[in-house]
């Protein structure tokens with residue numbers, strides 16, 4: 518039966534259920550601090566259904582990676598969804614929220630950005646999509662305070678973005694065909710807040726020029742498929758040198774990864790995950806994994822390594838009426854983890 522009580526005259530018809538799958542992201546790509554991002558083939562899911570005042574708001578968490586996430590109205594997804602409803606003039610104070618994420622929390626793989634983008638996208642779909650994707654991008658950037666992770670999760674592929682505090686702009690690039698990524702995820706968490714506090718407030722002109730030039734070179738290299746330039750172009754003097762003390766083993770990996778088969782290596786977002794890019798046609802995958810595992814073990818840190826692909830799509834959504842035979846299916850049955858073969862660029 519449809520939830521007629523959520524339809525009011527002149528207001529959009531509220532849907533019964535929306536499930537969204539959103540990709541993870543890696544930000545900065547080295548020199549492109551707060552401006553370059555790439556979506557990755559690792560996912561989180563947001564499932565929204567309107568609830569009643571009697572049932573109230575519920576938050577159900579699925580899987581290990583969302584352990585510890587708030588299950589009351591302080592939950593990021595609830596808060597962001599309410600911002601969408603408020604802006605649209607729709608009242609939906611009670612929600613049934615189900616969250617699954619395969620993106621580890623506070624590791625530099627954009628878990629908060631995927632939750633924000635998932636909440637914005639699902640909430641917008643739930644009330645009949647009053648907002649454009651650009652409007653969602655503006656809201657996501659204001660929420661996260663930088664456009665790199667949210668832009669990648671929202672548009673897919675690689676994005677070059679800028680935010681002046683009022684308006685965000687982004688250009689999406691198709692990832693080069695042969696590009697793949699090895700993520701090296703340490704066992705410890707590092708909050709973005711802590712990893713930003715350690716940054717200096719001022720930079721020398723020399724270091725600023727270094728970053729502007731390398732970020733420009735990297736963007737052009739990615740746009741034209743010049744993978745041979747990544748080793749040179751992915752260097753950074755704005756954030757990584759200052760964050761190195763928070764991630765033991767990082768210096769050695771960034772310095773030597775290219776000698777062990779990587780195209781380039783960087784801190785993923787605010788860390789502590791490290792990202793090594795590779796050429797699927799020529800890189801020695803086993804040697805790369807051995808190298809990073811040994812380098813981190815030498816510092817007493819155990820890591821999980823995972824091979825991922827640049828993911829070309831933003832959020833994908835399924836909108837369901839309560840009389841749909843699929844209505845009771847779990848979110849990852851509606852939107853399963855895609856097979857690698859589905860990555861068509």
Ligand SMILES: Nc1ncnc2c1ncn2[C@@H]1O[C@H](COP(=O)(O)OP(=O)(O)OP(=O)(O)O)[C@@H](O)[C@H]1O
Nearest residue numbers: 593622623624625626627628629632708709786787
């Ligand atoms: N699926 C989710 N649902 C609700 N809240 C989430 C979810 N995923 C992440 N969060 C919130 O985001 C916080 C992590 O944000 P933080 O910016 O520190 O790390 P990150 O986004 O994983 O890394 P980075 O921004 O460096 O890529 C979590 O502690 C949690 O509060």
Ligand SMILES: N[C@@H](CCO)C(=O)O
Nearest residue numbers: 544550551709786787
């Ligand atoms: N650009 C951001 C990404 C983390 O959210 C940073 O490096 O702090």
